[in-house]
Amino acid sequence: MVNGFAPATLQEALAIRAAQDVTPYAGGTDLMVENRRGVSYLFLSKIPELRQITVDDTCVRIGAAVTFTEALADERVPQIMRDALAGIAAPAIRNAGTFGGNLGNGSAKADSVLVEFALDAKLRLVSLSGERIVPVEQFYLGRKKLDLHSDELIAEILLPKTGWENYYYEKVGGRNALAISRVAFAGVLRMENDRIVDLSAAFGAVADTVLRLKDAEGMLIGKTVAEAKAAKEAFLSRYEQDLTLTRGRVSAEYRKAVCLRLLQAFLEKFGI
Amino acid sequence: MNGISFTLNGREVTYTGSAADRLLDVLRRDYGCTSVKCGCKEGECGACAVLVDGVLLNSCCVAMGAVDGAAIVTMEGYCKTERFAVLDRAFADLSAVQCGFCIPGMVLAAEALLAKNPHPTEAEIREGLSGNLCRCTGYNAIVNAVENAAKEGNGLW
Structure with missing residues (x-):
């Protein structure tokens, strides 16, 4: 085909990828919005x-x-x-x-x-x-x-496969369908013997990449729920201080406020 | 150089243009399928929705190279089916069409939904049509029409 390759196997696809200047194409939903001129696609969906x-x-x-x-x-x-x-x-x-x-x-x-x-x-x-x-x-x-x-x-x-069962996910968009995230949050808490052994809090759509503050997450690890509750204020202010957000479709201030509310809702879901 | 071969409303065709061309543009320009409407070219409105191997896709977000070997159905072909006749009647009975621009995509979205789920709840209908914007009707008439079509067309889907 003109301006495209449709390999049948991964091996074939890798050979084309190595030898040609091609753009990998899977679903097309982002690429076709850009609709670049003169591009050659490597079709991967088959x-x-x-x-x-x-x-x-x-x-x-x-x-x-x-x-x-x-x-x-x-x-x-x-x-x-x-x-x-x-x-x-x-x-x-x-x-x-x-x-x-x-x-x-x-x-x-x-x-x-x-x-x-x-x-x-x-x-x-x-x-x-x-x-x-x-x-x-x-x-x-x-x-x-x-x-x-x-x-x-x-x-x-x-x-x-496991370890994600205690989670909180929320997407804030302009409407229910067809909405790009203004702020999105995914948090996971893992408990063993009544202690937090792992915590992740990820923020989407608020900066150049998805944000996680690993040092801040560590503040609650090893704690019981009661101990985590006592450390909650310091935990939240750490995020308030360290989350560096950019302006996008909405202001950085709005994003920051929503991020902190979502983080709080995540903790509250698990009694913290 | 081989072309891109697919069936369009049951007819075998071969496209020899660029694999990077938009399915939406090719359907309208090269094959005269003007039921496929261009609303946004961003996958945000559903007016260009077609069925590709029975799956609802926004044709503005599909490159020609991705439809090699596929079976594509647009309203030009779908309007000859019994299922369409049921949807057509239901939309007419409830005045679910005003300007009509969104309707080809809306009807194909209804077809895709009913093919998978012949007796959807109202919430499932709203979800099934959630990618199709209509600026005239306020949606309720359309949702009711799909609900009626599911009842009237019992056994067709």
Whole structure:
């Protein structure tokens, strides 16, 4: 075809990716809005290796060309992710949009990427010379800035099978459907023997990349709920001080206020 | 150089233009499918929705290279079906059409919904049509029409 390649296998796709100047195309929902002139697309949606959801001992592995509609209907996909997917745009967009595309577009407003940050997801990147497994926070560096080599493709998103059950997810958009996130939040709390052993709080759509403040998260780790409650004020003011947000469709002040309210709602959901 | 082959409303066609062209533009310009409306070119309004292998997609957000081998249905083909006749009657009975610009996308969204879920609740209908904007009707008449079509067309979906 003119200005495009439609390989049948991943191997073929990687050979084309290495040899040609191509833009990987999965669902097209972001690329076609840009509608770049003179672009040559590498169509990935028919490659079986990229279209599967599989589960191993520790991970749910989602192929980069799996659509949001497909993942929404799959009970093996963590519920926190499915909550986020249900809030993306509308059916016709979810029928096309993919996990790899949401990542590859390099926007901090990508709702599936926010959950990947909250779950410490890893990405499997492949090329003819092998593969790399990269934590999402090391992959997603800033607006349109990704740690993806010019011969690589995103193959899979690896989500933890368990550990996400205590979660809080909220998206604030201009309306229910077809809305880009103004602020989105995904938080996960893991308790063992009445103590917090892990806490993540991820903020989407408020800066160049999804934000997590690991030092601040650490303030509540090791504490019981009662101890966490006592430390809550200091915890929240740490976020108030350290969250550096940019202005977008809404002001930085508005974003900051909503971020703090969502963080508070997350804690309150678990009695903190 | 091979072209991009697909079926359009049951007819086999081959497109020899760029794989990066928009399906929306090609359907209107090269194949005369003017029921496919261009509302926003951003995937935000649903006026250009078509069925690709039975799946509802906004044709403004689909590149031609992605439909190689696919079966595409637009209102030009769908209007010849029995299911359409039921939806057509229901929309007319309830005056669910005013200016009509959103209606081809709206009807195909209804088809996609009913094909998956023949007896949807009102909430499911609203969700199924949530990607299709209408600036005239206020939606209620459309939602009621789809509800009626599901009842009247019992067994068709």
